[in-house]
Amino acid sequence: MSKEFQTKKVPTAVIPDDKLSKVYLSPNIIEAVTVDKRSCNIRKFKRVGKNACVNMSTGEYIEFSKNENLQSKQAHFKKAANDLRRIINLNFIGDCSEKFITLTYCNRMEDYNNASEDFKKFWSLFKYRYPNCEYIRILEPQESGSWHIHVLIKDKTKKNFYVKHEVLSSLWGHGKVWIKNLPFSENFGAYFCAQFNSTDNSNEESKAIQKGKRIDYYPSNFKFYTCSKGIEKPKPIVMSHGELKRLVNYQEPCYAYTNTIADNDVVVNSITFEQYLNAV
DNA sequence: GGTACTGAGAGAAGAGTAAC
DNA sequence: GTTACTCTTCTCTCAGTACC
Numbered sequence: 001m002s003k004e005f006q007t008k009k010v011p012t013a014v015i016p017d018d019k020l021s022k023v024y025l026s027p028n029i030i031e032a033v034t035v036d037k038r039s040c041n042i043r044k045f046k047r048v049g050k051n052a053c054v055n056m057s058t059g060e061y062i063e064f065s066k067n068e069n070l071q072s073k074q075a076h077f078k079k080a081a082n083d084l085r086r087i088i089n090l091n092f093i094g095d096c097s098e099k100f101i102t103l104t105y106c107n108r109m110e111d112y113n114n115a116s117e118d119f120k121k122f123w124s125l126f127k128y129r130y131p132n133c134e135y136i137r138i139l140e141p142q143e144s145g146s147w148h149i150h151v152l153i154k155d156k157t158k159k160n161f162y163v164k165h166e167v168l169s170s171l172w173g174h175g176k177v178w179i180k181n182l183p184f185s186e187n188f189g190a191y192f193c194a195q196f197n198s199t200d201n202s203n204e205e206s207k208a209i210q211k212g213k214r215i216d217y218y219p220s221n222f223k224f225y226t227c228s229k230g231i232e233k234p235k236p237i238v239m240s241h242g243e244l245k246r247l248v249n250y251q252e253p254c255y256a257y258t259n260t261i262a263d264n265d266v267v268v269n270s271i272t273f274e275q276y277l278n279a280v
Numbered sequence: 281g282g283t284a285c286t287g288a289g290a291g292a293a294g295a296g297t298a299a300c
Numbered sequence: 301g302t303t304a305c306t307c308t309t310c311t312c313t314c315a316g317t318a319c320c
Contacts, residue, residue, distance in 0.1 A: 226294065
């Protein structure tokens with residue numbers, strides 16, 4: 001037996017000026033998350049142990065199935081992808097000092113830990129050659145289960161950053177490498193994360209199945225992304241929605257939606273997500 | 281009073297550095 | 301280039317606090 005809330009994307013809700021929003025500022029994009037109700041009935045399910053919860057109103061003991069554990073993994077994955085998008089938006093603007101690198105293996109690499117170790121060695125060599133660089137690393141399994149690594153690199157000095165393909169290839173030494181400039185995009189984080197976020201609302205069944213399977217390759221306690229020390233972390237600011245509107249000069253959001261959370265078709269809460277171009 | 285939010289703690293894993 | 305060590309960061313979970 002299982003318990004599921006239904007979430008649904010609906011037309012963007014109108015938010016009163018006094019409602020509190022959590023706001024994330026970055027050079028190009030301002031993100032706001034507004035939760036309609038702080039109190040609702042979702043918390044009547046209390047987690048007990050790794051694989052079960054209890055309905056606090058009925059005392060019913062509910063075990064998670066493997067599929068539900070996968071859903072939990074997907075939820076963590078989605079949260080990590082959201083964090084990653086904000087970190088990218090805060091640190092990368094599509095400047096000439098920034099590069100997007102992909103590192104692959106010529107043979108199959110199915111071990112997450114070995115791939116992590118290989119990147120660690122690669123970065124120590126890279127850092128020796130380019131001491132002013134910082135990175136965000138994303139380890140991703142291919143459909144075959146073989147790992148490859150995406151790396152966003154920036155030169156802190158903001159100088160035009162250039163790495164020869166042969167140099168990069170010899171530093172990596174495990175297979176093919178690709179190096180690209182970042183495409184200009186005001187919301188580069190969303191552009192970038194769209195490639196990895198496995199919990200999008202795609203209707204393509206085969207794609208969803210493939211992506212669901214890929215999440216299975218991640219071990220428990222996996223780190224979807226890692227950053228070097230010099231990468232800034234976004235800190236949310238809580239403000240009223242009226243203050244937010246003043247902050248963005250009353251412009252319309254460039255992207256917005258509202259998600260409702262329903263229990264047996266009764267809406268118990270809604271969360272509105274908005275993005276504004278940062279014109280400040 | 282009930283419940284969501286937030287922060288803290290534990291454990292695991294990664295980053296950075298120094299020594300060899 | 302490798303290894304060992306320390307510090308930091310991330311995931312996961314829970315309990316106290318603030319809010320409705």
